[in-house]
Every structure is written in C-alpha cells, then in structure tokens.
Amino acid sequence: MRLILLALFLLVTSAARAADPGLVSTLDSLHQKRGDSASVKELEVQLKQALDAAPEDFELVWRKARLLQWQADGARDEKLKKVLGRQTWDWGDKAAKLSPERVEGHYYAAAGIGAYSQAVGVMKALGEGLEGKFNERLDRAIQLNPDFDGGAPLLAKGRYYYELPWPKRDLGKSAALYEKAIAKHPWMLRAHLFLAETLLKDGKAQKARDAIQKVKQGSIAYDPPEGRRVQELARQVEADIEEELK
Numbered sequence: 001m002r003l004i005l006l007a008l009f010l011l012v013t014s015a016a017r018a019a020d021p022g023l024v025s026t027l028d029s030l031h032q033k034r035g036d037s038a039s040v041k042e043l044e045v046q047l048k049q050a051l052d053a054a055p056e057d058f059e060l061v062w063r064k065a066r067l068l069q070w071q072a073d074g075a076r077d078e079k080l081k082k083v084l085g086r087q088t089w090d091w092g093d094k095a096a097k098l099s100p101e102r103v104e105g106h107y108y109a110a111a112g113i114g115a116y117s118q119a120v121g122v123m124k125a126l127g128e129g130l131e132g133k134f135n136e137r138l139d140r141a142i143q144l145n146p147d148f149d150g151g152a153p154l155l156a157k158g159r160y161y162y163e164l165p166w167p168k169r170d171l172g173k174s175a176a177l178y179e180k181a182i183a184k185h186p187w188m189l190r191a192h193l194f195l196a197e198t199l200l201k202d203g204k205a206q207k208a209r210d211a212i213q214k215v216k217q218g219s220i221a222y223d224p225p226e227g228r229r230v231q232e233l234a235r236q237v238e239a240d241i242e243e244e245l246k
C-alpha cells in the first residue's frame with residue numbers, strides 16, 4: 001500500500017512539475033520576438049522563474065539552451081561568446097539527458113560547443129579534444145531529425161567542414177550539406193549564406209554571388225529576427241564576393 005501511495009505521489013509531483021502549455025506558448029511567442037531586447041529580457045525572466053519551479057522540465061531546459069545559442073551566435077565579444085557557448089553546451093547536455101530521444105538537446109549542445117570553439121579558436125578547440133564531443137552530439141541530432149529548425153543540424157555539420165583547418169577542411173562536403181538542407185527548406189536564409197561563404201572560399205565567386213542574392217532577396221517571414229540577422233551578415237559576404245570578382 002505504501003508503495004502504491006508513493007508511486008501516486010511521484011506521479012502527481014511529476015505532473016505538477018511539467019511545463020504548462022500556456023507557458024510554453026508564451027515562451028515561444030517571446031522567442032519569435034527575440035530581435036527586441038525587451039522581449040529577450042522578458043524571456044529570460046520567464047525562463048528563470050519557470051526553471052526555478054521545475055528545473056528538470058525538458059521543455060523548459062531545451063528552450064533555455066535555444067535562447068543561449070541565439071545570444072552566443074550574435075555575440076561579437078570573444079569572452080562573452082565563450083561563456084555563452086559553454087552555457088549553451090551545458091544546458092543542451094542537460095536536455096539530452098532528460099530526453100535522449102529528442103533532437104533538441106543534442107543539437108544545442110553541439111551548437112554550444114561550436115560557439116565555444118569559435119571563441120577560443122579552432123586550433124585550440126581541436127587541441128582540447130572538442131572535435132569528437134561536437135560530432136558525437138551533432139551526429140546524434142542528425143540521426144534523430146536532420147530537418148530540425150529548417151535543417152539546422154545539417155547546417156552545423158556543413159559549417160564544421162568549412163571551418164576546419166587544412167587538410168581536414170572539406171568544402172565539397174560543406175556545400176553538399178547546405179544544398180541538401182536547401183532542397184527541403186529553400187526559405188532558410190542561413191543555408192544560402194553559408195553556401196555563399198563556402199563557394200567563395202572554394203574559388204567559385206560567381207556561384208557565391210548567386211547564393212548571396214537569394215539571401216538578399218529572400219523573405220524573412222519564417223523567422224524575422226533570424227532573417228534580419230542573416231541579411232545583415234550577408235552584407236560583408238557580398239562585399240567580399242564583389243571584391244573577388246573585380
């Protein structure tokens with residue numbers, strides 16, 4: 001009888017700790033406005049309060065990792081990017097442990113390692129043994145759902161092949177992964193941006209110009225904050241392409 005009561009108690013407690021659907025909807029709505037600093041601040045407050053009450057709730061944990069990844073991606077200060085990358089990695093790993101068959105935790109952990117590696121430098125990251133940790137998490141994400149968030153796991157893998165130093169760099173594999181993502185998610189502007197950078201580095205400036213035009217002319221309706229960020233990044237890439245074509 002005691003065991004039955006204990007089991008019922010744990011079941012009720014677990015249910016009470018589950019994220020409220022209304023709260024999740026609010027968090028996702030704020031995420032769609034993350035280009036606005038006030039919305040980001042509100043999102044941070046809401047997540048903190050919710051996680052204080054339910055620190056093991058998967059739906060909250062991976063959304064915390066998602067916010068940190070966005071902030072790490074936009075950080076221009078290397079020290080800040082390193083800190084945010086590490087935090088994204090940690091929260092992603094926590095999400096992966098809570099729900100190992102869901103893609104989100106594995107993907108954001110890998111994205112966090114990627115941001116951390118960019119901040120400390122690729123060579124140092126390789127020396128720290130981060131390559132294996134990155135690929136372990138990212139390959140699992142690709143296995144679970146390569147189309148998550150518009151093919152984000154494929155884009156991360158393509159970027160990996162792009163950023164590796166010679167002789168590990170493989171621009172052919174990088175471009176192929178972007179093209180695979182674009183085939184299913186043609187609206188994903190970041191895929192076209194990354195493809196343009198890879199083509200430019202591979203000596204294919206004219207094709208890179210075609211790719212960057214798709215970024216400039218593409219709609220940002222799918223995710224306005226992301227779209228605006230990518231189009232801003234595209235300005236420098238376009239300038240580099242035009243310089244190469246002179």
